[in-house]
Amino acid sequence: MKHIIERLENAEVGKILIDEPLANHTTLKIGGPADILVIPENINAIKKIISIVKEENVNWRAIGRGSNLLVDDDGIEGVVIKLSDGLDHLEIDEEEITVGGGYPIIKLATVISKQGLSGLEFAGGIPGSVGGAVFMNAGAHGSDISKILKKAHILFEDGTMTWLNCEEMDFSYRTSLLQEKPGVCLEAVFSLEKGNREEIVEIMQKNKDYRRKSQPWNFPCAGSIFRNPLPDYAGALIEKAGLKGHQIGGAQISEMHANFIVNAGNAKAKDVTDLIAFIKKTIKEKFSVEMETEVEIIGGRGKK
Template identity: 35%
Template sequence: MNQKEIYEKLLPYIQESGLHLDAPMREYTSFRTGGNAALLVKPSGLSELFSAVELLNREKCPFIVIGNGSNTLFRDEGYEGVVLHVGGGIDRIRVEGNVIFAEPGILLSAVSKKAMEHSLTGLEFAAGIPGSLGGAVYMNAGAYGGEMKDVIISTASIKRNGMMKDRKADSLHFGYRKSVFQENDEIIIGVKMYLQTGDQEEIQKRMRELNTKRNEKQPVSFPSAGSFFKRPEGHFAGRLIEDAGLKGLSVGGARVSPMHAGFIINEGGATAADIIDLMKLVQQTVYDKSGVMLNPEVRII
């Protein structure tokens, strides 16, 4: 069944404004490059998400899920299946005492801000991370000494057959940039977090400090996916890349950031192939010089 037929089958369940054939994924990813998806589905709420997953599973149609696209790169050839975009409409949040309940489409920075407004501490590290909450849980996002695993109590998710699953923190198998969701194909639909009570002014001050630090040391003015490589055990990826003499190296429109060697940036007009070729060149050169193989943190589709 082609994607036009899937489009027609989804129309009774998804608002037409949420269905896009041949969708340019550069508009939905922070690298601002890459090919098109045969069909992009943007559910306006959890009920539409459930309906889409049920139909796609029934029709045996391949699909992937993305959030804010801040850690994703689509190859120039594009994606022949369906991309489910979890964002606006699946972004409700509420606070009860020290507990925050939130849907996966909300931006992580918005969750951090909401915590600060309620004098809750523990998410300051997340204030400048550009991803969605769902994506942050999926990869156990972290920065400046904090990680999602530090605050999560439990999650709700659905399997591709529509069955719901509640998971306690100890069953999420959190590791460095890793969670159980990378292995089980479940789709996160809710996150429950517990934070400590703190001083609102101190929380706000810490958030400002970290954002200033990020803006001073990271190439935030260029499209990128943040730190491109995972941190190798006992090393720092950026330092290995810099020591290999690769800082500022470019392939086409892609460049190893002169500001921070751990970032690959799109200087303008970079194709996904430019970024991937530069990634491979960095990997090989660093391995030849240090014996350490760098693995990408970015999801390449």
């Protein structure tokens, strides 16, 4: 690893952290160390990083702001690229915006609403980055990313970069092409509509307030743990099963919203995965419903 670290430092790609606990980079505050964590300063820096890791045949993966992520207690081997402040550019051209994958989606919804542009009101209160929102086709209040995305600049697992339009992203409920063909969104172009600024700001703020009142963001958590098994809702099924408040180790099913698992104190990734398994088993036994996780579970030695 020393040789790779030297190459990355010489390439001046951004901030480089060694054996960095990923608990410091996830909203659950859980996760073992990354051998090397790089926070690139721009997209050109990412190109340099990918070139180096491919030449050195080292495992790598990218993460965003860690809001929909559970990292294994053993951490991640190789190089982790964190898309954050170096990819937070924003350009507004009439009703079209180009935004970096590291830009916080809540901040974007707020900034855009004040510009009198409509289409992102649903994102008021959604945590994480633009890149993560595209990856998951994040949505709420009857809308989602697929309704506004024009195209996305994608970095694939093999190191190739390309622009894909909305149709090519193969969006469906909380799913995109990037979950079948591993990749990350470096930047996105959204098509919005001009509207009444005051009305847009009011709707966005209501959505943000609703999430603040109904979801336990006062505790470390990762957002919704399960996809809704439509026409049912994950939280309603878990609550109906009487599981609110159930705890394994430091991981607890939220008393506020049953589709959230919170870090109630020094939780390990294993506590969370054991609790997820317990929920799946209980819901299957009680309601004959298969629960599918929405949170992305990554890491472990020998894995990416």
